[in-house]
Amino acid sequence: MLVLGIETSTPAASVTIGSEQGIIASSLVTRGAGPGDFILPAVEFMMEQSGLSYRNLSAIAVGLGPGLFTGMRVGVATAKTMAQALSVPIVGASSLDLLAFDVRYSDKLICPVFDAKRSEVFFAFYRQVPGGITRETSFTVGSPDRLVAEIQGSGEDFLLVGNGALLYKDALEKVDKVEFGSMAYAFPRAASLVELALPRLFMEDYDRLFDIEPYYMRRSDAEINWDRGMQRKKA
Amino acid sequence: MNGDVAASLLSEFDLETETETLPQPAGSSQDELLVLGIETSCDETCASILRGKDNVLANVISSSADLHRRYGGVVPEVASRAHVQAMNPAIAEALRLADLTLWDMNAIAVTVGPGLVGSLVVGVAAAKALASVLEVPLLPINHLEAHIYANFLEHPDFAPPAVGLIVSGGHSLLVHMQAHGLYDVLGETLDDAAGEAFDKVARYLGLGYPGGPAIDQMALGGNKRAINFPRAVMHRGYDFSFSGLKTAVQDYLRKQEEQGKEVKLEDVCASFQEAVVDVQVHKTIKAAQELMVSTVFVSGGVASNSRLRELMSAMCAENDLRLHYPSPEYCTDNAAMVACCGHFRYIRGIRADSSISAEPNLHLA
Numbered sequence: 349m350l351v352l353g354i355e356t357s358t359p360a361a362s363v364t365i366g367s368e369q370g371i372i373a374s375s376l377v378t379r380g381a382g383p384g385d386f387i388l389p390a391v392e393f394m395m396e397q398s399g400l401s402y403r404n405l406s407a408i409a410v411g412l413g414p415g416l417f418t419g420m421r422v423g424v425a426t427a428k429t430m431a432q433a434l435s436v437p438i439v440g441a442s443s444l445d446l447l448a449f450d451v452r453y454s455d456k457l458i459c460p461v462f463d464a465k466r467s468e469v470f471f472a473f474y475r476q477v478p479g480g481i482t483r484e485t486s487f488t489v490g491s492p493d494r495l496v497a498e499i500q501g502s503g504e505d506f507l508l509v510g511n512g513a514l515l516y517k518d519a520l521e522k523v524d525k526v527e528f529g530s531m532a533y534a535f536p537r538a539a540s541l542v543e544l545a546l547p548r549l550f551m552e553d554y555d556r557l558f559d560i561e562p563y564y565m566r567r568s569d570a571e572i573n574w575d576r577g578m579q580r581k582k583a
Numbered sequence: 584m585n586g587d588v589a590a591s592l593l594s595e596f597d598l599e600t601e602t603e604t605l606p607q608p609a610g611s612s613q614d615e616l617l618v619l620g621i622e623t624s625c626d627e628t629c630a631s632i633l634r635g636k637d638n639v640l641a642n643v644i645s646s647s648a649d650l651h652r653r654y655g656g657v658v659p660e661v662a663s664r665a666h667v668q669a670m671n672p673a674i675a676e677a678l679r680l681a682d683l684t685l686w687d688m689n690a691i692a693v694t695v696g697p698g699l700v701g702s703l704v705v706g707v708a709a710a711k712a713l714a715s716v717l718e719v720p721l722l723p724i725n726h727l728e729a730h731i732y733a734n735f736l737e738h739p740d741f742a743p744p745a746v747g748l749i750v751s752g753g754h755s756l757l758v759h760m761q762a763h764g765l766y767d768v769l770g771e772t773l774d775d776a777a778g779e780a781f782d783k784v785a786r787y788l789g790l791g792y793p794g795g796p797a798i799d800q801m802a803l804g805g806n807k808r809a810i811n812f813p814r815a816v817m818h819r820g821y822d823f824s825f826s827g828l829k830t831a832v833q834d835y836l837r838k839q840e841e842q843g844k845e846v847k848l849e850d851v852c853a854s855f856q857e858a859v860v861d862v863q864v865h866k867t868i869k870a871a872q873e874l875m876v877s878t879v880f881v882s883g884g885v886a887s888n889s890r891l892r893e894l895m896s897a898m899c900a901e902n903d904l905r906l907h908y909p910s911p912e913y914c915t916d917n918a919a920m921v922a923c924c925g926h927f928r929y930i931r932g933i934r935a936d937s938s939i940s941a942e943p944n945l946h947l948a
């Protein structure tokens with residue numbers, strides 16, 4: 349089953365073609381003009397190099413964030429439209445899940461952390477289980493201090509990975525019992541997206557094309573301000 | 584401005600030579616050419632299928648206007664999220680209406696700008712994905728140019744050279760279309776777009792959002808000569824300005840309140856609308872005369888305004904000018920006009936590849 353994975357929810361834009369037999373082609377860029385300029389030339393290049401065409405694809409997998417709004421939208425809009433044109437199923441996965449899956453060979457609690465801008469981070473806690481990981485918390489957006497408090501509160505040993513963990517290393521380092529992942533695991537990758545999508549595809553556990561959406565985790569400023577205004581009026 | 588025209592002429596020349604070297608696709612004559620248009624520059628998610636230059640097989644418009652109403656204007660982040668949800672159902676609906684599949688399409692035309700960047704990228708991403716998967720040409724379209732092309736959808740005799748207005752919530756331009764792909768912007772608004780001025784004045788009057796249709800409706804029962812609002816920069820070239828007029832409406836309302844006089848909303852609307860329309864019509868007629876162009880057009884959301892149509896029709900008749908304007912469904916943002924502009928691009932041999940991107944500040948000329 350040939351799957352195209354598209355993951356552009358962080359500053360790393362990546363695309364991968366792979367199947368249950370392995371990764372066929374992969375491309376990742378962490379700086380440049382943006383995911384909108386990267387995805388299609390990269391996909392076309394990979395197909396050319398591997399002698400494949402769109403008609404060989406059985407499914408599309410897409411990273412849903414949480415992450416950067418524009419990156420998520422470009423990735424999701426591209427993936428949905430490809431799935432629509434090819435009439436193939438689509439499967440979405442959280443970018444936090446992808447990164448935790450990449451570093452699952454640890455007995456510690458695994459916490460992928462992405463820079464969410466505005467001095468905040470996206471994070472969630474995961475634990476290794478045979479063959480994969482389970483998520484133990486919901487996706488959270490909050491200050492690095494909040495993450496520190498949650499780590500201390502749990503009393504467990506932690507493995508922190510992701511660009512957010514590296515960015516706020518100074519603050520997070522103060523906690524005992526934390527270890528930092530390498531910069532090779534700063535971002536989620538489409539290769540793990542393909543790997544995580546395959547079992548779901550075999551079980552025909554697809555997402556609905558018209559319903560699949562990025563994990564925004566934040567409302568627009570206008571909506572937030574509006575609600576504040578309403579609360580003020582009520583007060 | 585002359586330098587710009589020379590530059591456009593040059594690029595036009597280059598493009599014309601391209602036409603001869605590019606093969607036309609087998610079995611698709613110009614009349615049978617199928618173009619899928621995509622438009623997401625503001626708060627409307629649009630998909631349209633056009634056969635030939637003017638046979639609109641589907642024109643789907645999915646608006647998120649309801650989500651913006653309480654904020655009194657389009658909220659970019661809200662619009663962007665709505666596009667991600669609405670884009671693929673809109674494409675599916677267009678295909679259903681046209682009774683075609685994506686694989687029947689000969690080209691994909693998409694608005695790349697000007698517009699809200701977060702909105703544009705959604706349509707551009709979808710269009711690029713389609714062009715890449717279907718292996719058909721991608722046609723990047725200027726939204727303002729598409730508004731002019733709305734006139735080709737319904738008027739077989741519409742042809743350049745022409746002079747006209749592009750007036751909407753986001754734009755107010757007076758344009759000289761010299762040939763396909765060759766434009767001269769004669770004048771622009773120095774502050775608000777015409778539609779924006781309508782929205783703001785509607786807000787002062789408590790008429791809600793969007794303001795254009797509300798004011799148009801209210802003005803029907805009013806006297807357009809009741810209040811003499813200023814006609815802005817009538818003497819200065821072809822540019823527009825609406826901020827002075829907006830302030831004049833506010834001043835008028837305040838004075839009436841101070842003097843304890845009742846405000847007749849119908850009269851305020853009719854008089855304000857007349858001031859907006861009067862300036863636009865006179866500048867358009869003057870430009871047509873000065874450039875010795877006999878075809879005039881009005882495009883964009885505000886082109887649906889009944890008084891603008893009435894006065895422009897009267898003035899064009901008086902001056903022996905042919906007037907064209909699209910029906911309301913092609914005045915507001917839509918993808919049929921994008922597909923139409925794409926059609927003319929395609930037959931002129933202009934193509935793009937998957938390296939196009941959204942250009943929020945794209946200019947017409």
Ligand SMILES: [Zn+2]
Nearest residue numbers: 726751883916
């Ligand atoms: Zn428009």
